[in-house]
Amino acid sequence: MPLHPHSSEVLLLDEGFEALIDKNLFPFTMRYLNEAGELTQSQNIKAIITNGAIGLPEKLFDNLPALEMISVFGVGIDRIPLEKVRDKKIKISTTGSISADEVADSALMFLLNLKRNFLKNTAWMKDGSWEKMGEPPLGHSVKNAKIGIVGFGSIGQAIAHRVKALGASVRYYNRSDRGASFQREASLERLAEWSDSLILAIAGTEETSHLIDENILKKLGQNGLLINIARGSVIDEIALISALKHKIIKGAGLDVFQTEPQINPEFYTLSNCILQPHQGSAALETRQAMAMNVIDNLKAYFMHKPLLTPLKGFS
Amino acid sequence: MPLHPHSSEVLLLDEGFEALIDKNLFPFTMRYLNEAGELTQSQNIKAIITNGAIGLPEKLFDNLPALEMISVFGVGIDRIPLEKVRDKKIKISTTGSISADEVADSALMFLLNLKRNFLKNTAWMKDGSWEKMGEPPLGHSVKNAKIGIVGFGSIGQAIAHRVKALGASVRYYNRSDRGASFQREASLERLAEWSDSLILAIAGTEETSHLIDENILKKLGQNGLLINIARGSVIDEIALISALKHKIIKGAGLDVFQTEPQINPEFYTLSNCILQPHQGSAALETRQAMAMNVIDNLKAYFMHKPLLTPLKGFS
Numbered sequence: 001m002p003l004h005p006h007s008s009e010v011l012l013l014d015e016g017f018e019a020l021i022d023k024n025l026f027p028f029t030m031r032y033l034n035e036a037g038e039l040t041q042s043q044n045i046k047a048i049i050t051n052g053a054i055g056l057p058e059k060l061f062d063n064l065p066a067l068e069m070i071s072v073f074g075v076g077i078d079r080i081p082l083e084k085v086r087d088k089k090i091k092i093s094t095t096g097s098i099s100a101d102e103v104a105d106s107a108l109m110f111l112l113n114l115k116r117n118f119l120k121n122t123a124w125m126k127d128g129s130w131e132k133m134g135e136p137p138l139g140h141s142v143k144n145a146k147i148g149i150v151g152f153g154s155i156g157q158a159i160a161h162r163v164k165a166l167g168a169s170v171r172y173y174n175r176s177d178r179g180a181s182f183q184r185e186a187s188l189e190r191l192a193e194w195s196d197s198l199i200l201a202i203a204g205t206e207e208t209s210h211l212i213d214e215n216i217l218k219k220l221g222q223n224g225l226l227i228n229i230a231r232g233s234v235i236d237e238i239a240l241i242s243a244l245k246h247k248i249i250k251g252a253g254l255d256v257f258q259t260e261p262q263i264n265p266e267f268y269t270l271s272n273c274i275l276q277p278h279q280g281s282a283a284l285e286t287r288q289a290m291a292m293n294v295i296d297n298l299k300a301y302f303m304h305k306p307l308l309t310p311l312k313g314f315s
Numbered sequence: 316m317p318l319h320p321h322s323s324e325v326l327l328l329d330e331g332f333e334a335l336i337d338k339n340l341f342p343f344t345m346r347y348l349n350e351a352g353e354l355t356q357s358q359n360i361k362a363i364i365t366n367g368a369i370g371l372p373e374k375l376f377d378n379l380p381a382l383e384m385i386s387v388f389g390v391g392i393d394r395i396p397l398e399k400v401r402d403k404k405i406k407i408s409t410t411g412s413i414s415a416d417e418v419a420d421s422a423l424m425f426l427l428n429l430k431r432n433f434l435k436n437t438a439w440m441k442d443g444s445w446e447k448m449g450e451p452p453l454g455h456s457v458k459n460a461k462i463g464i465v466g467f468g469s470i471g472q473a474i475a476h477r478v479k480a481l482g483a484s485v486r487y488y489n490r491s492d493r494g495a496s497f498q499r500e501a502s503l504e505r506l507a508e509w510s511d512s513l514i515l516a517i518a519g520t521e522e523t524s525h526l527i528d529e530n531i532l533k534k535l536g537q538n539g540l541l542i543n544i545a546r547g548s549v550i551d552e553i554a555l556i557s558a559l560k561h562k563i564i565k566g567a568g569l570d571v572f573q574t575e576p577q578i579n580p581e582f583y584t585l586s587n588c589i590l591q592p593h594q595g596s597a598a599l600e601t602r603q604a605m606a607m608n609v610i611d612n613l614k615a616y617f618m619h620k621p622l623l624t625p626l627k628g629f630s
Contacts, residue, residue, distance in 0.1 A: 101458050101482055108481075109427040116424060116598065121591045122434070126583060130576040130592040141598040143416050165480035166423075167416055261445040268441060276436045277445040283431065283456040 008302050011039070011064075013050040014073060020291035028298065039063055047298055052076015053260070058084070069301045071294045074281070075099070077311065078204050078231070086314060093297035095290040096309030097154035099281035103229050104158035106280045107199050110227045110253030111147070111163065115140045115197075119274055143167035148195030150188060150211070151202025151230065152178040159199055171195070192219035197227065204231025212236060217243040224249045229280045232257040237264055244270045255280050323617050326354070326379075328365040329388060335606035343613065354378055362613055367391015368575070373399070384616045386609045389596070390414070392626065393519050393546070401629060408612035410605040411624030412469035414596035418544050419473035421595045422514050425542045425568030426462070426478065430455045430512075434589055458482035463510030465503060465526070466517025466545065467493040474514055486510070507534035512542065519546025527551060532558040539564045544595045547572040552579055559585045570595050 010028040028047075033039055039060065047069040050056055056070065058081045070085065070092040077094060085092055113119065116139040124136040145168045149156045152174035160170045160182055171183045173191040178184065185191040188211065192198055198220055202208050212226065212235040220226060226249060228235055237258050243249045251272040257263040260278055267273055281287065297307050325343040343362075348354055354375065362384040365371055371385065373396045385400065385407040392409065400407055428434065431454040439451040460483045464471045467489035475485045475497055486498045488506040493499065500506040503526065507513055513535055517523050527541065527550045535541060541564060543550055552573050558564045566587040572578040575593055582588055596602065612622050 102456060105427060105457055105481060106431065109424070109431060109433060112420060112424040112427065113433065116421065116594065118424060118428065118591065119434075119437070121594050122589065125578075125590050125592050134576070135597070136592060136594070138597050138599045138602060139594070141417060141600040142420055143598075144600065162480055165477055166420060261449070263440075274437065275440050276433065277440050277451060279431065279436050279451070279454070282450070282453050283458075284453045285456040285459065287453060 008046060008298075009044045010298065011042075011045045011048040013048060013054045013056070020287050021295065026295055028302075042066075047071060047301065049073060049294055049298070050080070052079065055079020056081065061085075069093075069298065071297045071301075072311075073290055073294050076204065076231070078233070082314075089315075091301055091307060092311045092314050093294075093301075093307045093309050094311050095293045098290050098293050098309070099286050100154035100158045102283050102286040103155050103201075103280040104162055106255055106276070107155075107159045107201070107227055107229045108162045108166075110229070110255070110274065110276075111142060111197060111199070111225070113274060114225050114227070114251050114253050115142050115145065144169070146171070146194055146196045148172065148185070148191040148198045150174075150191065150198060150200045150234075152182075152184075153201065153203075155229070156199075156201035159201060188216060189219050192216045192224075193221075195220065196223055197225040200226070200228040200230040200234050202230050202234060204233045209233050210236040212240070214239040214243070217249050220249050222247055222250060226252040228253070229255045232260065241266045241270070244273050247272075323361060323613075324359040325613065326357075326360045326363040328363060328369045328371070335602050336610065343617075357381075362386060362616065364388060364609055364613070365395070367394065370394020371396065376400075384408075384613065386612045386616075387626075388605055388609050391519065391546070393548070397629075404630075406616055406622060407626045407629050408609075408616075408622045408624050409626055410608045413605050413608050413624070414601050415469035415473045417598050417601040418470050418516075418595040419477055421570055421591070422470075422474045422516070422542055422544045423477045423481075425544070425570070425589065425591075426457060426512060426514070426540070428589060429540050429542070429566050429568050430457050430460065459484070461486070461509055461511045463487065463500070463506040463513045465489075465506065465513060465515045465549075467497075467499075468516070468518075470544070471514075471516035474516060503531060504534050507531045507539075508536075510535065511538055512540040515541075515543040515545040515549050517545050517549060519548045524548050525551040527555070529554040529558070532564050535564050537562055537565060541567040543568070544570045547575065556581045556585070559588050562587075 008028045009031060011031050042063050044066060045064055046066050049071050051073040061081050061084055067090055070090060072094040075094045121136055124130055142163065143166060147163045147168045147170050149159055149170060149172040152172040156172060164170055171185050171191060171194060173185050173188045217239060240252065244252060253274045255276045256278055267275055293309060297309060300307050323343045324346060326346050357378050359381060360379055361381050364386050366388040376396050376399055382405055385405060387409040390409045436451055439445055457478065458481060462478045462483045462485050464474055464485060464487040467487040471487060479485055486500050486506060486509055488500050488503045532554060559567060568589045570591045571593055582590055608624060612624060615622050
């Protein structure tokens with residue numbers, strides 16, 4: 001069945017990703033919000049494209065009477081009014097596990113950089129310490145390290161696959177058991193106690209808000225590393241900053257923050273914390289694949305086919 | 316057969332690694348050079364422990380009439396008078412492939428940091444660009460990247476194993492064929508042409524000196540990355556600095572340099588080059604395992620057993 005572009009008016013909430021879309025492959029009539037962020041005409045908009053950072057403001061949602069389909073660039077759904085989406089039987093897709101490998105690579109990069117002191121080593125050269133003082137303090141191996149993964153969906157499993165290839169031991173914490181290849185700990189506390197490095201790969205929901213608190217950081221302990229490539233909301237940042245300041249844990253690598261891009265400025269003052277501006281999936285090849293998937297989900301919808309990567313739990 | 320410590324006087328040329336040796340496990344009588352780097356008494360020294368950076372100066376070698384055994388901490392043998400060692404039938408061991416996994420992790424760390432712009436991303440946050448300008452320029456995936464490995468011994472193979480686990484394609488260049496798991500290119504030139512990232516894992520010998528020259532860098536090309544965790548001598552550094560300055564290649568990650576620790580200061584001025592002070596194997600756990608291996612080779616020698624990790628080609 002052919003597409004009917006004129007009956008398929010699509011609203012793009014995220015200008016940034018337009019550059020990634022090949023217009024020749026994009027047969028829809030596209031519209032943007034005006035400069036004030038308002039919609040002048042909304043009667044014909046059947047679908048929207050958005051991302052995790054923008055989501056779908058409720059006021060806008062209420063202004064889209066013809067909305068049938070939401071295609072999310074990424075996996076973040078915490079800023080979409082999901083109850084209303086469900087009530088109105090609107091279809092919704094994310095890019096699913098397409099970015100899982102890229103995000104897992106980011107986690108591995110943080111792990112190697114922290115274990116092996118990469119930023120400190122580069123600084124050791126630049127300030128002349130190598131010549132004056134010889135070798136910098138030794139780092140630690142990823143091999144034989146104990147890596148605890150919180151959340152064992154596609155990203156968590158991709159991380160497990162990688163660190164296992166480097167010779168590390170892996171355990172995880174997840175509501176449901178994800179099979180016998182890796183050991184599941186009965187509680188997050190127990191996982192934190194066992195781990196020397198805790199990697200967060202769990203969805204940012206109300207349930208997981210501030211999951212990593214003072215108690216969990218204490219369990220992780222003074223040799224422990226914390227890596228977050230999930231969502232900033234998963235960590236109680238005040239507790240984390242305190243733990244880093246007082247060496248309750250050894251270090252942290254953060255890709256995401258409770259407030260982005262204006263993060264808590266104290267993070268910049270901590271020498272045992274390395275930071276990246278939400279770049280988990282930020283490789284051209286992966287962002288292009290995600291953009292294609294966003295479009296392919298829309299096409300599938302308008303051609304009355306099943307969505308490629310529907311959001312679980314929504315039909 | 317028990318060890319006879321008094322007949323086993325050992326000279327340590329490397330003070331730095333003494334800290335890694337558990338003295339209770341070290342039954343030998345140890346001696347050091349005096350402050351002037353001279354040896355006052357040398358008649359009873361049957362064995363020495365050295366490393367790749369110090370090697371064994373020929374003058375010292377000629378002063379050790381009782382020398383029977385050289386135990387090298389690491390794999391660097393370019394500063395040892397190997398012909399004389401062979402002529403006098405002196406036994407020699409290195410730490411073999413014990414550090415291969417650690418060095419391979421270093422290569423992977425460089426690859427991820429270069430592909431994903433880690434240092435630029437951290438700077439993007441610190442100077443406030445995230446707030447002012449939004450997301451930094453996108454990096455590139457390791458997944459589906461074309462990784463060329465130069466030298467396919469234990470380190471090269473450990474690198475291949477890792478990048479394959481991340482979904483990259485691997486080819487290699489090595490004098491001898493190392494089996495069918497990965498494709499061997501007939502020449503270094505062809506490997507450089509095929510690769511988007513070239514990782515050097517080849518021994519530093521006279522033969523491999525300046526193997527990476529202007530020609531190979533041109534073949535690697537303007538999207539190409541060069542990573543060296545082998546020996547500084549393998550690269551023509553003047554050609555590399557020029558290639559980085561004029562964007563003949565895209566970037567480089569260097570763990571080793573022709574002169575260490577006083578490196579060519581131009582490296583510090585290149586924004587597309589990331590540097591580490593020879594930390595390939597620098598994890599406490601691995602250095603400890605290497606130290607144990609150094610001792611175990613000595614023990615084996617004095618107990619008339621085969622060396623654990625003899626240098627290939629010496630008996």
